[in-house]
Amino acid sequence: MSDEGTSQESRLDEIAAATSGASAEGRVASADTSAVVPDFPIPASLSFDIPEDLRMLQLTVRRFVREELMPLEKRVLAEEFVSREEYDRLRQKVRGMGLWLLTVPKEYGGADLGALSQVLVMEETSKVLVGQGLFGVAPPGALYRGTPEQKDKFLYPILRGEKTWCFALTEPTGGSDPAGNMQTTAIRDGDNWVINGRKVFITGGDSADFALVFALTDREKRQHGGIGAFMVEKGTSGFTVVRTIPTMGGLSPAELDFQDCVVPDMNRLGGSDEGFATAQRTLGAARMQIGARAVGMSERLLEMGIEYAKNRVAFGKPIGERQAVQFMLADCAIEINACRWMTYRSAAKYERGEDTRLEDSIIKVYASEIMGNVADRVLQVHGGWGYTRELPIERFFRIARLWRIVEGPNEVHRWVIARALLRFGIGALRPVN
Numbered sequence: 001m002s003d004e005g006t007s008q009e010s011r012l013d014e015i016a017a018a019t020s021g022a023s024a025e026g027r028v029a030s031a032d033t034s035a036v037v038p039d040f041p042i043p044a045s046l047s048f049d050i051p052e053d054l055r056m057l058q059l060t061v062r063r064f065v066r067e068e069l070m071p072l073e074k075r076v077l078a079e080e081f082v083s084r085e086e087y088d089r090l091r092q093k094v095r096g097m098g099l100w101l102l103t104v105p106k107e108y109g110g111a112d113l114g115a116l117s118q119v120l121v122m123e124e125t126s127k128v129l130v131g132q133g134l135f136g137v138a139p140p141g142a143l144y145r146g147t148p149e150q151k152d153k154f155l156y157p158i159l160r161g162e163k164t165w166c167f168a169l170t171e172p173t174g175g176s177d178p179a180g181n182m183q184t185t186a187i188r189d190g191d192n193w194v195i196n197g198r199k200v201f202i203t204g205g206d207s208a209d210f211a212l213v214f215a216l217t218d219r220e221k222r223q224h225g226g227i228g229a230f231m232v233e234k235g236t237s238g239f240t241v242v243r244t245i246p247t248m249g250g251l252s253p254a255e256l257d258f259q260d261c262v263v264p265d266m267n268r269l270g271g272s273d274e275g276f277a278t279a280q281r282t283l284g285a286a287r288m289q290i291g292a293r294a295v296g297m298s299e300r301l302l303e304m305g306i307e308y309a310k311n312r313v314a315f316g317k318p319i320g321e322r323q324a325v326q327f328m329l330a331d332c333a334i335e336i337n338a339c340r341w342m343t344y345r346s347a348a349k350y351e352r353g354e355d356t357r358l359e360d361s362i363i364k365v366y367a368s369e370i371m372g373n374v375a376d377r378v379l380q381v382h383g384g385w386g387y388t389r390e391l392p393i394e395r396f397f398r399i400a401r402l403w404r405i406v407e408g409p410n411e412v413h414r415w416v417i418a419r420a421l422l423r424f425g426i427g428a429l430r431p432v433n
Contacts, residue, residue: 050344054117060097061124068093069131076130077389090134091161101136101159105144108159110136115347119292123340126296129392137164140212142229142269149266154210154231165231166208168199168256175201176412178214179223184258186215186228193230193268195238195261205254206241209234212269213258229269236261249398287360287407288350291343294367294403295336297396298374302332304393305378319381328377335370342366358420358428361413368410371400 050058068090072082094100102118104110113121125131139158143150157163173181184197195215205211211232218226232239238261244252270277306329309320319325346359375397379386386393404410420428 050116050120054120057117058120058124061099061121064093064097065124065128065131069125069128072130073128073392077392077395082130087134090131091136094134094136099135101138103138104136104159108144108155110138110159115288115350116344119289119343119347122289122292123296123299126293127300129395136161139165140167140229140231140269146269147266150231150269153266157209163209164204164207165210165212166202166204166254168202168205168211168213168232170199170201172198172200175406176409179227182214182216182222182227184213184215185219186217186230186263188217188265189262191265193228193263193265195230195232195258195263197258198242199256199258201245201253202256203251203253205256206244206252211239211256213256228271230263231267231269232258232261232263233267236263238262247402249402250395251402287364288343288346288356290403290407291339291346291363291367294371295340295343297371297400298332298336298339301374301378301393301396302329302336304391305329305332305381308382325381328381332374332377335373339363339367339370358417361408361416364407365410365413365417368400368403371403372397375400 072086075082091100099111099121101108101110102113102121104112106112121135125135137158139155143155143158146155154163154165158165169175169178171178171181171183173183182197184195184199186193186195193215195213197215199205199211199213202211211234213230213232214227215230216222216226217228220226238259240257240259242255242257244254246252306320309325309329310318312319314322320329342359343363346356346363349359350356375393379393379397382391382393385391388394
């Protein structure tokens, strides 16, 4: 990684010197653009700078990742076991840094970070293959609005790290249209609900203490007020973890089955018609974070590609001096930079209370695709070594493929984007209309 003490100004000077040319023949005279560049104030919604306190936050997390998590990655690549004691030690360090439960309000013991802060933290933690969950897992947002009984039973144990939960929405009928294809039902029976159905690809479903299950309470209304959200506890009669599903990325999501599973009405979050809104709020935040994941993972890969290109010699020269390799590195940088700033801007808009749904779809598509692009190019730069399990590149390559599918497949998001354009015209994309 680059020296943290190097100033931004000195880096810019180095870049300027490198691109200006060493000889008179290599220099191109700069045109005087003062006559053609309009002099007008930039609207506040277009200007963007990361506040100094957030930059310090990012540097703190970056140092933690480099010093504490990177050494563990080597053990993961060697398929060695990282002990629970090691993770507990790291969690305690995270708590001491004030970064436990990043999104949780301070009154509940969390860091209460805004959207931009979360993005900056996730960007750094996505550069390494270990450490997910070290910063705590936030509970379902609906629990903050729950009853005192619900908070005692579900919210506080999750906040203390004593219990975990999973998000059970996707079904065997498909995840692209979860509301339209949902078959799981919840039928009211006095003070209880009887749930029947099956869920698949549920991350953490095999180990979670609670499953947040979405089920039809009205087959006709569906997403228009006919879906409820229920907290179902592990061990509840009729609730079974059928299996874990092996995947190419190393994750093992679970298949869950509910057969005449009786859940008390107390376990229902919100009204019996508010489940789909709860699901959408959860997914919306996750889509913005995919941009941060893409930037972090891709930047780590590009850094590896740069170092390898500078040191690997072929045909008498470092391969970094070959135009083919230079273009691959340059294309990675272009995509990462575009993804970073569209993600930062969307996070800042979200903090101001502005609608970011269209931008979130754009970010989701672009970010998930550049992950694969960057991983593929960097693997190619490394040649055979990139294909081995001695380096994290092939693991990142496999992980990247997942993100074009989850949180809504890219085809659906492209449809959403096109629908907005056809309805509102090009103005849908303009920051200032």
